[in-house]
Amino acid sequence: MASHGARGRSGGRPTLEEVAARAGVGRGTVSRVINGSPRVSDATRAAVEAAVAELGYVPNTAARALAANRTDAIALVVPEPETRFFSEPYFSDMLKGVGAELSDTEMQLLLIFAGSDKERRRLAQYLAAHRVDGVLLVSVHADDPLPDLLAQLDIPAVISGPRSAAETLPSVDSDNYGGARQAVEHLLSRGRRRVAHITGRLDVYGAQRRTEGYRDALSDAGHEVDDALIEPGDFTEEGGSRAMAALLERRPDLDAVFAASDVTAAGARQALREAGRRIPDDVALVGYDDSAIARHMEPPLTSVRQPIEVMGRRMIDLLLTEVADRRPLASRGLDRRQVVLATELVPRSSS
Amino acid sequence: MASHGARGRSGGRPTLEEVAARAGVGRGTVSRVINGSPRVSDATRAAVEAAVAELGYVPNTAARALAANRTDAIALVVPEPETRFFSEPYFSDMLKGVGAELSDTEMQLLLIFAGSDKERRRLAQYLAAHRVDGVLLVSVHADDPLPDLLAQLDIPAVISGPRSAAETLPSVDSDNYGGARQAVEHLLSRGRRRVAHITGRLDVYGAQRRTEGYRDALSDAGHEVDDALIEPGDFTEEGGSRAMAALLERRPDLDAVFAASDVTAAGARQALREAGRRIPDDVALVGYDDSAIARHMEPPLTSVRQPIEVMGRRMIDLLLTEVADRRPLASRGLDRRQVVLATELVPRSSS
DNA sequence: ATCACTGGTGGGAGCGCTCCCACAGTACCT
DNA sequence: AGGTACTGTGGGAGCGCTCCCACCAGTGAT
Numbered sequence: 001m002a003s004h005g006a007r008g009r010s011g012g013r014p015t016l017e018e019v020a021a022r023a024g025v026g027r028g029t030v031s032r033v034i035n036g037s038p039r040v041s042d043a044t045r046a047a048v049e050a051a052v053a054e055l056g057y058v059p060n061t062a063a064r065a066l067a068a069n070r071t072d073a074i075a076l077v078v079p080e081p082e083t084r085f086f087s088e089p090y091f092s093d094m095l096k097g098v099g100a101e102l103s104d105t106e107m108q109l110l111l112i113f114a115g116s117d118k119e120r121r122r123l124a125q126y127l128a129a130h131r132v133d134g135v136l137l138v139s140v141h142a143d144d145p146l147p148d149l150l151a152q153l154d155i156p157a158v159i160s161g162p163r164s165a166a167e168t169l170p171s172v173d174s175d176n177y178g179g180a181r182q183a184v185e186h187l188l189s190r191g192r193r194r195v196a197h198i199t200g201r202l203d204v205y206g207a208q209r210r211t212e213g214y215r216d217a218l219s220d221a222g223h224e225v226d227d228a229l230i231e232p233g234d235f236t237e238e239g240g241s242r243a244m245a246a247l248l249e250r251r252p253d254l255d256a257v258f259a260a261s262d263v264t265a266a267g268a269r270q271a272l273r274e275a276g277r278r279i280p281d282d283v284a285l286v287g288y289d290d291s292a293i294a295r296h297m298e299p300p301l302t303s304v305r306q307p308i309e310v311m312g313r314r315m316i317d318l319l320l321t322e323v324a325d326r327r328p329l330a331s332r333g334l335d336r337r338q339v340v341l342a343t344e345l346v347p348r349s350s351s
Numbered sequence: 352m353a354s355h356g357a358r359g360r361s362g363g364r365p366t367l368e369e370v371a372a373r374a375g376v377g378r379g380t381v382s383r384v385i386n387g388s389p390r391v392s393d394a395t396r397a398a399v400e401a402a403v404a405e406l407g408y409v410p411n412t413a414a415r416a417l418a419a420n421r422t423d424a425i426a427l428v429v430p431e432p433e434t435r436f437f438s439e440p441y442f443s444d445m446l447k448g449v450g451a452e453l454s455d456t457e458m459q460l461l462l463i464f465a466g467s468d469k470e471r472r473r474l475a476q477y478l479a480a481h482r483v484d485g486v487l488l489v490s491v492h493a494d495d496p497l498p499d500l501l502a503q504l505d506i507p508a509v510i511s512g513p514r515s516a517a518e519t520l521p522s523v524d525s526d527n528y529g530g531a532r533q534a535v536e537h538l539l540s541r542g543r544r545r546v547a548h549i550t551g552r553l554d555v556y557g558a559q560r561r562t563e564g565y566r567d568a569l570s571d572a573g574h575e576v577d578d579a580l581i582e583p584g585d586f587t588e589e590g591g592s593r594a595m596a597a598l599l600e601r602r603p604d605l606d607a608v609f610a611a612s613d614v615t616a617a618g619a620r621q622a623l624r625e626a627g628r629r630i631p632d633d634v635a636l637v638g639y640d641d642s643a644i645a646r647h648m649e650p651p652l653t654s655v656r657q658p659i660e661v662m663g664r665r666m667i668d669l670l671l672t673e674v675a676d677r678r679p680l681a682s683r684g685l686d687r688r689q690v691v692l693a694t695e696l697v698p699r700s701s702s
Numbered sequence: 703a704t705c706a707c708t709g710g711t712g713g714g715a716g717c718g719c720t721c722c723c724a725c726a727g728t729a730c731c732t
Numbered sequence: 733a734g735g736t737a738c739t740g741t742g743g744g745a746g747c748g749c750t751c752c753c754a755c756c757a758g759t760g761a762t
Contacts, residue, residue, distance in 0.1 A: 013481070015748055026712035031750060041710065058480045062422070063748035065413035066717050082447050092437035099433065103469060108477070111462045118454060126459070129409045130364070366718055377742040382720060390740065414718035417747050 014055040023051035034059060073108040074134040074319060077123065079144060081115030089291050090308055094138065094160070097312025105320070107133075114146075127153055134319045136160070137169075142203050156322035158315045161206050162338065170318045170337040174306035176206040179343035180213025183258045183286045183304050186345055188221050192256035192284055195223075198233040198243040198268060200260035207235075210260050210288065229254060233264045240267025248275050255283055256351070262287035262294045265301055269350075284351035300348035307341050314339050365406040374402035385410060424459040425485040425670060428474065430495060432466030440642050441659055445489065445511070448663025456671070458484075465497075478504055485670045487511070488520075493554050507673035509666045512557050513689065521669045521688040525657035527557040530694035531564025534609045534637045534655050537696055539572050543607035543635055546574075549584040549594040549619060551611035558586075561611050561639065580605060584615045591618025599626050606634055607702070613638035613645045616652055620701075635702040651699035658692050665690050 020030045025044060032040050033048040040048075051057070065071050076098060078085050085091050095111075102109055110132060114123045127135070127149065134156040140146060142163045150157045162171040187195050197214045200207030215225050228250050231243040240259060244267065247254060257272075259265035265287035269279060277283045279299055287294055290305035318337055371381045376395060383391050384399040391399075402408070416422050427449060429436050436442050446462075453460055461483060465474045478486070478500065485507040491497060493514045501508045513522040538546050548565045551558030566576050579601050582594040591610055595618065598605060608623075610616035616638030620630060628634045630650055638645055641656035669688055 016750095017748080020712095027749085028712060028751085029710085032711090035750085039710065044710080056479075058476065060417070060748050061480055061482055062413050062416035063717090064750075066411070066417050066719080067748075067750040069717075069750095071413070082443055082450065086437055086440070086443035086446075089437070092433055095437075096433050099464065099470075103473070108461075108482075110459075113450065122454070125409065128407075129412055131412055131459075367720095368718080371742095378719085379721085379742060380740085383741090386720085392740065395740080411718050414747090415720075417749080418718075418720040420720095420747075 013060070014057045015060070016057075019048065019051045019055055019057050022055060023047045071131055071133050072106050073110055073132050074136065074323070075110040075112050075126075075132045076136045076138065077112050077114055077146070078138055079114045079120075079140060079146065082113050085113065090289065091138070093308040094312040094315075097309035098136065098316055099312075100309075101313040101316040107320070124149060127155060130155070134158070134323045136315050136319060142205065154326075156319060156326055158319045158322065160311060160315055161204070164205050167205075167338065170322060172311050172314045172318065172339045172341070173206065174308075174311065174341045174343050176209035176343075177213040177216075179288065179304040179306070179345075180210040180258065181217040182343060182345040183288070183302075184214050184217035185221070186302070186347065187256040187258065187284055187286060187351060188217070188223075190256075190284060190351060193223075194226075194229065194251065194254045195256040195258060196229040196231070196247045196251065196254045198231050198240055198247070198257065198259045198264050200264070201234050202232060204235075207260055214258055226251075233260060233267075235261050235264060237263050237267040237270075240264035241271045242267070244268035244271035245275075248272075248277075256285070257283060258286050258288075260288055262289045262291045262297075262301060262303055264288075265303075265350075266293055266297060269297065269301075280349065280351050286351050290346050294346070294348070297350070299350050302348045302351040303346050305344045305346050307343075310341060314341070364411070365408045366411070367408075370399065370402045370406055370408050373406060374398045422482060422484050423457050424461055424483050425487065425674070426461040426463050426477075426483045427487045427489065428463050428465055428497070429489055430465045430471075430491060430497065433464050436464065441640065442489070444659040445663040445666075448660035449487065449667055450663075451660075452664040452667040458671070475500060478506060481506070485509075485674045487666050487670060493556065505677075507670060507677055509670045509673065511662060511666055512555070515556050518556075518689065521673060523662050523665045523669065523690045523692070524557065525659075525662065525692045525694050527560035527694075528564040528567075530639065530655040530657070530696075531561040531609065532568040533694060533696040534639070534653075535565050535568035536572070537653070537698065538607040538609065538635055538637060538702060539568070539574075541607075541635060541702060544574075545577075545580065545602065545605045546607040546609060547580040547582070547598045547602065547605045549582050549591055549598070549608065549610045549615050551615070552585045553583060555586075558611055565609055577602075584611060584618075586612050586615060588614050588618040588621075591615035592622045593618070595619035595622035596626075599623075599628075607636070608634060609637050609639075611639055613640045613642045613648075613652060613654055615639075616654075616701075617644055617648060620648065620652075630701050637702050641697050645697070645699070648701070650701050653699045653702040654697050656695045656697050658694075661692060665692070 016027055016030050020027045023030065025048060029040065029044060030048050033045050061072065098109060112123055114120045135150055137146065137157055137159040139161065140159055140163060147157065147159065147169055157169055159167065159169045159171045161173050184195055195218065197211065199211050202208055218225050231247050233239040233243045240263065244257065248271065257268055259268050265285055269285060272279060272283055279285050285301060287301045287303040290303040294301040294303040318339065367378055367381050371378045374381065376399060380391065380395060381399050384396050429442065449460065463474060465471045486501055488497065488508055488510040490512065491510055491514060498508065498510065498520055508520055510518065510520045510522045512524050535546055546569065548562065550562050553559055569576050582598050584590040584594045591614065595608065599622065608619055610619050616636055620636060623630060623634055630636050636652060638652045638654040641654040645652040645654040669690065
C-alpha cells in the first residue's frame with residue numbers, strides 16, 4: 001500500500017514541484033510522466049518515477065480538476081428509493097459490470113439515489129456544479145426531466161433502456177422484442193395454443209417492446225392475436241396476480257402465460273394456484289429477467305435472461321467514449337450509439 | 352431546478368468574480384455570503400444573493416477543495432464484494448440512515464466497495480489522495496489494515512462494530528451482549544432448559560459479545576454453562592446447518608437454540624428438520640438481526656432486532672463531529688466516542 | 703556553413719476559489 | 733480631541749495542477 005515515508009516540509013503531502021526538484025527536472029516534465037505522455041525520454045521518465053516513489057507522491061485531484069476542468073468521476077444515477085435498488089438483483093448485477101469495466105480506469109464511480117424530490121433537487125445542484133464528467137442513467141421513465149437537464153448542462157450521459165424508439169441519448173438495452181418472441185415461441189413449441197400475456201408498465205418503452213414481441217411471435221406463427229388474452233400489469237406482484245385473475249375470468253381456457261417480469265409471474269402463479277390451476281400441467285408460465293425469484297419459485301420459472309452485467313460494461317464503454325469525445329471539439333448528435341444485446345431463454349419446469 | 356439563463360462570456364459557468372462584479376462588491380464578500388458567514392450586512396447579502404440567482408451561479412467544487420483543502424465528501428467503505436452488500440438487508444438499512452442524516456448537509460456520500468485485492472489497492476490510492484474528508488467503515492475484520500492506514504493518513508473514520516473492546520476509533524454498535532441475553536432469557540422464560548448456541552465468526556468482536564451474553568444469561572439464571580451446547584458457526588447458512596447437526600449428535604436432548612444470526616438460524620432449521628425435530632414443539636429457535644429471512648422463514652423466526660438505520664445516523668453524527676474537529680487543532684484521542692444502541696427481541700412462532 | 707525541422711524540456715500563466723491582512727467607517731470610552 | 737474597539741469590506745497571495753509557448757539541442761537536407 002504505497003510508501004508513505006518521506007514528506008514535503010510543511011508536514012503536508014508532496015507536490016508536483018517537489019517531485020520535480022527531486023528528480024532534477026521541471027514541473028511540466030513531471031506532469032507529462034504522471035499523465036503518460038509519450039514525449040518524454042526513457043531516462044527522464046525513470047528519474048521522475050523514482051522521485052514519485054521515494055516521496056510517495058499522489059496527485060492532488062482538486063488541483064487537477066481545477067486546472068484541467070474535469071473530475072475523473074462519473075455518476076450512476078438511480079431515480080428510485082434505495083429500497084428498490086437493493087431488492088432488485090438487476091442493479092447489483094449492473095453495478096458489478098460497471099465496476100469491472102471501470103477497474104482499469106482512473107475514473108471514480110459515484111452512486112447517487114434520487115428517489116425523493118429532495119434528493120432530486122440535490123442531484124440537480126450537483127450536476128449543475130459539474131461534479132462528474134458523465135452520468136449513467138438507469139430505469140428512467142419516459143417523462144423524467146433528468147435527461148433534458150443533462151443535455152442542457154452538456155454533460156455526457158448514457159441511458160439503460162431507451163425512453164422511446166426515438167431516444168437521442170446513447171443507450172444500452174437488451175433485446176426486449178426478441179426476448180419476448182423467444183418466450184412465446186418456446187410456449188408454442190411446447191404445444192400451447194392459447195398463450196396469454198401480462199404486460200409491464202406500458203409507459204416503459206421496454207415493456208411496450210415485449211408486448212410487440214408477443215404479438216408478432218403469435219401472428220408470425222400463424223396465430224391470431226386475441227386482445228382478450230392481453231392484460232396490463234405493472235411489474236409488481238400484486239399487479240401480476242390481479243391481471244392473472246382477470247385473464248382467467250375472461251378466457252378460462254388459456255393454457256399458457258407470458259409475464260413481462262419474474263415478479264409479475266410470481267403474482268400470476270399465486271392467482272393460478274388460487275384458481276386451482278396446476279403449473280405447468282394446466283397452464284405454462286414464462287417470466288422475464290431470470291432473477292433469483294425465477295430460480296426459487298415453486299415450480300422453478302422458465303424465464304428470459306438479460307445479460308445485465310454485460311449491459312453495465314457496455315454502458316461504461318459508451319460513456320467513456322462520450323467523455324473522451326467531449327475533450328476536443330468532436331462532432332456529435334449524428335451517430336446515435338444504441339447498443340442492443342441478445343437475450344437467452346432459460347427453460348425450467350414451469351413450462 | 353435553478354435558472355440557467357444568463358452566463359459568463361466565455362460560454363462557461365459564472366465565477367465568483369462575475370457575481371462580485373454584478374453585485375458591485377468584492378470577491379471576499381461574495382465568498383462570505385456563499386459560505387454563510389455572519390459578518391455581512393443584510394443589504395450586501397441581499398444584493399449578492401440576487402446576483403447569484405440571476406447568473407445561476409454554482410460554486411466550483413474543485414477550486415473550493417483546492418483552496419480550502421477539503422472535499423465535502425465522505426466515503427462509505429464496504430470491504431466486501433458487491434454481492435454480499437446487496438444480499439444483506441443490513442447494508443440497505445444502514446445506507447438509508449446515512450442518507451437521511453446526510454440530507455441536510457452539503458456532504459456528498461461515496462459508496463466504495465473493496466472486496467478484491469485490486470479494489471483495495473485502488474482504495475488505498477484513493478485515500479492517499481485525500482479525496483474524502485472522512486470514512487465510514489462497516490463490517491471490518493479484526494485484522495484489517497484499513498483502520499491503520501486511515502490513522503496514518505490522518506483521515507477521520509468511524510467504524511460500525513468495534514474490532515475489540517479496546518477499539519480506538521469512534522464506533523457505533525448495537526448491544527450484542529444485551530441482545531444475546533434477551534434471546535436466552537426469552538427462551539428460559541418459555542420453559543426451555545437445555546439452550547444451545549451456535550456462535551458467529553469469533554474473529555468478529557460482536558460475535559464474541561453475543562456468546563458472552565449467552566453464557567452470562569445462563570449462569571445468572573442459575574444454570575450451568577455446558578460447553579457441549581456451544582458450537583462455532585460462521586454466519587453462513589451451511590455453517591449453521593453443520594453446527595446444528597453437530598449439536599444434535601452431541602446433545603440430542605437440547606430443547607432450544609440461540610443462533611448468532613438469522614442466516615445461521617436458517618441453516619439450523621434445515622438440520623433440525625432433517626433430524627425430524629419440530630420447531631418450536633421439540634426445539635425452540637431464536638436468531639439475530641431480524642432480517643427479512645426471519646419474517647419469511649417457516650415458521651417465522653423469533654429474532655433480535657438491531658436499530659440499523661439509527662446506527663447509520665449516529666455514525667454520520669460522529670463522523671461529522673470528527674471532521675469538524677479536525678479543522679482547527681482539536682484535542683483528540685482522549686475521549687473515546689463509542690455509541691452502543693439497545694436491541695429489541697421480536698418474538699415470533701419459532702419459540 | 704545555413705536552414706529547416708523534430709523530439710525533449712523548462713517554466714509562466716491561469717483555473718476559481720478561500721484565507722487573511724489591511725483599511726475605512728462608526729461608536730464608545732477617557 | 734485622542735484613543736480603542738469593534739463591524740464590514742476589498743483584494744493580494746496562494747492552493748497544486750495543466751496547458752502551452754518558448755527554447756535548446758541534434759539531425760539531415762541544401
